[in-house]
Amino acid sequence: MEITRRTAVTGAAILGAAAAVGLPTSASASGRTAPAAPVAPAAPGPGTAERWGLHEIVLDGPDKGNPFVDVTLAGVFRSGDQRIKVPGFYDGEGTYRIRFSPPRTGAWSWSVESNVRALRRSGRVTVVEPAAGNHGPVQVVPDGYHFVHADGSPYRQIGTTSYSWALQGEEKCALTLDTLSKAPFNKIRMLVFPNVPAAYTDPFVRTGTEPGAWDPTRFDPAYFRNYERRIAQLLELGIQADVVLYHPYDEDRGYSDMARADDERYVRYVSARFGAYRNVWWSMANEYDGVDSKSLDDWDHLFQVLVAADPHDRLRSIHNANIYYDARKPWITHASVQSAGASMDGLRAHLHRQFALKPVVFDEVAYEGNISERWGQLSGEEMTSRFWNTFVGGTYCGHGETLNPEQKPSISWLGQGGTLNGTSAPRLAFLKQVMEDGPAPGINALQPDWDYEIAGVDNQYFVKYFDDATPTQWAAVLPNGAGLAFKADIIDTWNMTVTPAGTFNMAKVPRGAQDPARPNIELPGKPWIAVRFTKA
Structure with missing residues (x-):
């Protein structure tokens, strides 16, 4: 569950979020009920927000004319030498919101800039470590x-x-x-x-x-x-x-x-x-x-x-x-x-x-x-x-x-x-x-211009995909894999099985030779097969 802190500003008061069924609401200075915001329950404690979570400032302001055009609104957040200016928006019925996702932990101060004096406020929020499952954007x-x-x-x-x-x-x-x-x-x-x-x-x-x-x-x-x-x-x-x-x-x-x-x-x-x-x-x-x-x-x-x-x-x-x-x-x-x-x-x-x-x-x-x-x-x-x-x-x-x-x-x-x-x-x-x-953050095509048709990470991990071809064997080529031992697996990508195919030593090749020694991998002779090599 996402952890969010909403700060509703009514005069000098800072109100916590109320968790209704599905959507929380905030009270406003005028006594109106602000439109429900689709954010999840409040953060662990008052005045805190989660790193990479969503900290929201809720403000009461004018609802006459066209606030979407007439009102300017932004929050300026500061922590140490970091300053982030976050635009706000009008949410109808005299309610204005500023939403900020803190990029680091610690104490943050904020102030609201607006062409409407009643919306100008300031405050503080303490940003805590992210909860389990929150890995950031x-x-x-x-x-x-x-x-x-x-x-x-x-x-x-x-x-x-x-x-x-x-x-x-x-x-x-x-x-x-x-x-x-x-x-x-x-x-x-x-x-x-x-x-x-x-x-x-x-x-x-x-x-x-x-x-x-x-x-x-x-x-x-x-x-x-x-x-x-x-x-x-x-x-x-x-x-x-x-x-x-x-x-x-x-x-x-x-x-x-x-x-x-x-x-x-x-x-x-x-x-x-x-x-x-x-x-x-x-x-x-x-x-x-x-x-x-x-x-x-x-x-x-x-x-x-x-x-x-x-x-x-x-x-x-x-x-x-x-x-x-x-x-x-x-x-x-x-x-x-x-x-x-x-x-x-x-x-x-x-x-x-x-x-x-x-x-x-x-x-x-x-x-x-x-x-x-x-x-x-x-x-x-x-x-x-x-x-x-x-x-x-x-x-x-x-x-x-x-x-x-x-x-x-x-x-x-x-x-x-x-x-x-x-x-x-x-x-x-x-x-x-x-x-x-496989390896993080991902794999790459390896020497494709030399027609290796194999992907992976040099000297660590290789994948060959045969698509709809149905070979019964493959003389394996592992670019930059010479001198190393690799464990091979046959992957049936459609039937979702992994079958061990043994361990192979990719012998070093004398200077000038074209390819490393090529182990012969037996294949099932049906489509949608891949071969994976991982360093043994």
Whole structure:
């Protein structure tokens, strides 16, 4: 359970959070009941917060005019030589919030800056060590191609996509969360704006009944409260929320086609509301090149707005349809790629990494399903294979499922969540265990330009994946493994078995020789087999 401290400021008083059923509430100076915030129960003691947790300041202020536009709000947090300015946001009914995720332990002071005098307050909070299970936000390994939690724990991404699950009703969301609690996925891609039928459809205040009648200057706090509650529920399950800000599938309402000033306001608002949750990742758009109203310059600009608005510096990416976005730009932390072809071969996956010079997640490689569209027809074997190919390419993969009796993607796991009906998920759990048993933070393709077609860590760990080929033996080549002894295992990636195949000494080779001595590994002659070597 996430541990959170909320500070409700009414005059000089600092009030603790009250844990109601599901959502806590705060009292306000005016006697109003502040809208419930989707944060979990209070921290261990008064005036404390957990490192990498969520510390919230709740303030009463004006509710006249348009506070989303008229009121400026930020909290300045100080500890020693560290100063962090955190934007706040209006949560409706005269309630304002500032959310801060402390990056280190110790005493912190804070002060509120605002153009409204009544909101200017100050206080202190003591940040304590994180509780068990709190490893901090996911970051990119410095100068590397893999991920790690802030406390140094490795993070091996096994992601899925369910676009509008968080916007469904209570019963459907509960079903999705129950499914996720039993599945291997540790990241889920989820849209802020709906792309399929949903219970929550209006992120902005409606001004009429026609689809395009809404006011981009007035957010609907209830909509965003619901969404961030789903983020908090994912956090309790240890799942990263890959929050997708735009997409090209809402032409009837045009949420992704706002003017620049409205886009800037929206990006700043979601950053202030969601950014303190340590499991948040930002995806600027799904299939960004399908949003005709925005140019490449517009996307670059919005990334710069996001970077400036997010003092917590969460991971950032953007997802393509046909035109790759240059992941080498400084505001991109990792590449989010749509490519079915690259996931069918470890070398092709590796080449994407060579281009991006950053971690690569193939967030869309087609989906396991039964729909008529080509992109939703993968078998469970094909879905699993794409994960293994990207794994041995030193990259990561994403899952999705379109299996349902009506053969409609909008009501499948991909569209609305619910249950998983395919056969790949257990195999992805098996792969995740293989990854966790391997070296941290991850493996790399080794000398792929010399056609070794093997991945691992030099002199320590090697994996060879045969995909749908059915050899009965393999004369093993281990680059940079000469002179060492290795234990070999035959891994059946579909039947989820590991069979020991003996220990082999990789003899040293005289200078000028082409390869190390090549032990002959007997194989079962069926598809979906991998061989793993670990240093004996």
